[in-house]
Amino acid sequence: MANNKLKHLAIIMDGNGRWAENRGLKRVEGHKKGAEVVRDITTYASNHHSIETLTLYAFSSENWKRPRLEIEFLMKLLDNWLKNELETYHKHSIRFQAIGDISKFSKKLQKRIYDTQEATKNNKGLIQVLALNYGARYEIVDTINRLIKDNIEISEDNISTHLQTPYSDIDLLIRTSGEERISNFLLWQLSYSEIFFTQTLWPDFNPQELEYIIENFKNRKRRFGAIF
């Protein structure tokens, strides 16, 4: 029986808007509840014996297409959330890291992101990576351009190690809310990931369901092209 080791878990946290709409609430209420779930799942992952990195898709480079008020709410939520989360990061020795083009965010939010990275950089437990204004195609093109500029050979290894996310390939990708697509997330790093889609909307997701999915992952046959 397989017993796969889960080192890098990635999650597309989807369904906040529908969760709120189902309850007759404004979409932003779903984002608020979703942020609480991020804390629960991060804490669970930080206590898990094998997870080293948890990468969460929080805002895509395509999410700018949303109404201005929703975007502003998300930015404010993120700023407050990072401010309040510092305690949790230290309590569980979590290192926070952002990926994506954060230069498009307000100066205040950029500072909050850099300060949180700086404040947690010596924490030795889980690495929590938040994908913010992230797009995988952009990340790949940007990486190749940097390699060319530095006169480094374009190879699979060099691309892998020069990505904004040099944190090892993803073992398991989960997407909540029943949508079954990648939405421009980590295209390079997902080449051999196991993928699990759940109908659960992100605000209803919880550590029990994550545990169930991890058990399912452990028993999958990961062949990487070979036969065994």
Ligand code: IPE
């Ligand atoms: C995911 O939930 C959160 C973000 C993309 C910021 P959505 O806001 O996409 O929720 P649905 O998919 O509309 O239900």
Ligand code: IPE
């Ligand atoms: C993907 O969700 C991005 C995040 C979860 C941050 P979306 O809700 O934006 O994806 P699509 O538009 O349904 O593909």
Ligand code: MG
């Ligand atoms: Mg969505």
